[in-house]
Amino acid sequence: MAQSSIIPRIGFGTYRLKDQQVIDSVKSALELGYRHIDTAQVYDNEQPVGEGIRQSGVPRDEIFLTTKVWWDRFRHDDLIASLEESCRKLGVDRLDLALIHWPSPDDEVPMAEYIGALDAAREKGLTRHIGVSNFTMAHLDEAVSVPGGEHLITNQIEVHPFLANRRLVAHSQARGLEVTGYMPLAVGKVMNEPVLQQIADDHDATPAQIALAWVAAQGIAVIPSSTKPEHQRANLAALELTLSEDDMARIEHLDVGERIANPDFAPRWDT
């Protein structure tokens, strides 16, 4: 696993959440103890995410705030301008983590340009840290070798019991990057899985908690999303669970390479 752990082990995801719902959800998550919020320019919710942060009353410097740059803003100056806009919408002086959301489709913008621009944004003080998302093993190898790539701290990728993404997780960690696992609940699908339910019964927990504990046990930061305070609380508590080797092995058998986030501009995935 990656040596450092700059990224808080659990964060609050905000994909699909909009307007008042995202304000309320972010506020409640922070009140319950989350200190890491994940948004993106393309979620079109940075302004209400910022509002939720302010309404929570939690001091800005206690929160690890991530956004992601969409691939239509990858040219050098435009990428930096997009992060200035993100900060303005979120109502913050600086981000904690700025990610490249997806590699540039068909390499339309060279990686050296957009990784260099991301690092220039860091040097300018727009973000404390930088990283990537949805990068394959080959993308990562290129990213860490271009100027600025030495500052990347994470690859945010899809990880849940039905898509363990083992080779990419190992490759990212071997390159010194932390892995952040998105869609850790397979967008709610884990709740109906019988093996997860059995393990949950043994631990007096829920399948969602078991899925989160399994991802976290691999040294991967998790960023589940929920609009319900009781789910938010349960997800936070999941990191206290300790799974046995047998539990881990049973969950590993659920991996069928089932990918949920697979838009038409996605790269050719590692198998």
Ligand SMILES: NC(=O)c1ccc[n+]([C@@H]2O[C@H](COP(=O)([O-])OP(=O)(O)OC[C@H]3O[C@@H](n4cnc5c(N)ncnc54)[C@H](OP(=O)(O)O)[C@@H]3O)[C@@H](O)[C@H]2O)c1
């Ligand atoms: N980098 C990328 O390309 C990328 C792609 C996708 C997602 N992400 C990030 O990852 C985050 C998480 O992914 P996601 O939101 O798509 O899916 P997810 O976190 O796997 O699942 C969210 C769903 O699970 C339900 N849920 C949450 N906690 C639960 C619990 N304890 N018991 C039962 N159901 C529960 C939620 O419903 P309720 O609201 O009813 O609780 C919601 O429907 C996103 O919000 C986003 O920040 C990043």
